[in-house]
């Protein structure tokens with residue numbers, strides 16, 4: 001290889017380097033070769049444990065996970081806003097579980113149970129509002145029937161007989 005050729009190559013490389021250094025990118029983008037590509041801000045997990053990070057071109061935003069809500073009432077936020085996602089107390093809505101049911105809040109969620117003397121229409125002990133379950137009176141137990149005469153009608157709540 002001739003010395004002249006090596007010199008030429010050296011100058012070419014130096015110029016390439018210069019051009020790379022000259023590429024400047026807008027915030028949220030980084031240099032890749034001769035161009036700018038989007039930086040994935042979510043890689044640094046800026047949103048915390050109770051929020052999801054969504055990367056966008058040149059930026060990102062956070063959203064609280066299901067069952068959590070921001071303390072500034074915003075849906076979308078960034079780490080710079082100092083927003084915290086707190087557990088939603090779903091039970092504050094008195095009617096969420098429907099009639100004859102009680103509500104229990106839990107972190108990130110909640111569940112409903114039927115009041116004593118009632119059973120859930122889907123037969124499960126716990127349910128939630130999205131399952132359209134209703135609480136029905138516990139069906140008469142066979143023991144209750146025994147207290148009535150064979151040809152009498154037996155009524156549940158307070159066991160009494162109709163002749």
Ligand SMILES: *[C@@H]1O[C@H](CO)[C@@H](O)[C@H](O)[C@H]1NC(C)=O
Pocket residue numbers: 061075076
């Ligand atoms: C949150 O951001 C997404 C994506 O930009 C947008 O579609 C949505 O409307 C925003 N929601 C609110 C309430 O600003």
Ligand SMILES: *[C@@H]1O[C@H](CO)[C@@H](O)[C@H](O)[C@H]1NC(C)=O
Pocket residue numbers: 109110127128129130131
């Ligand atoms: C309600 O319960 C169903 C079944 O367990 C579950 O798949 C669903 O995520 C629950 N929804 C809420 C809002 O908790």
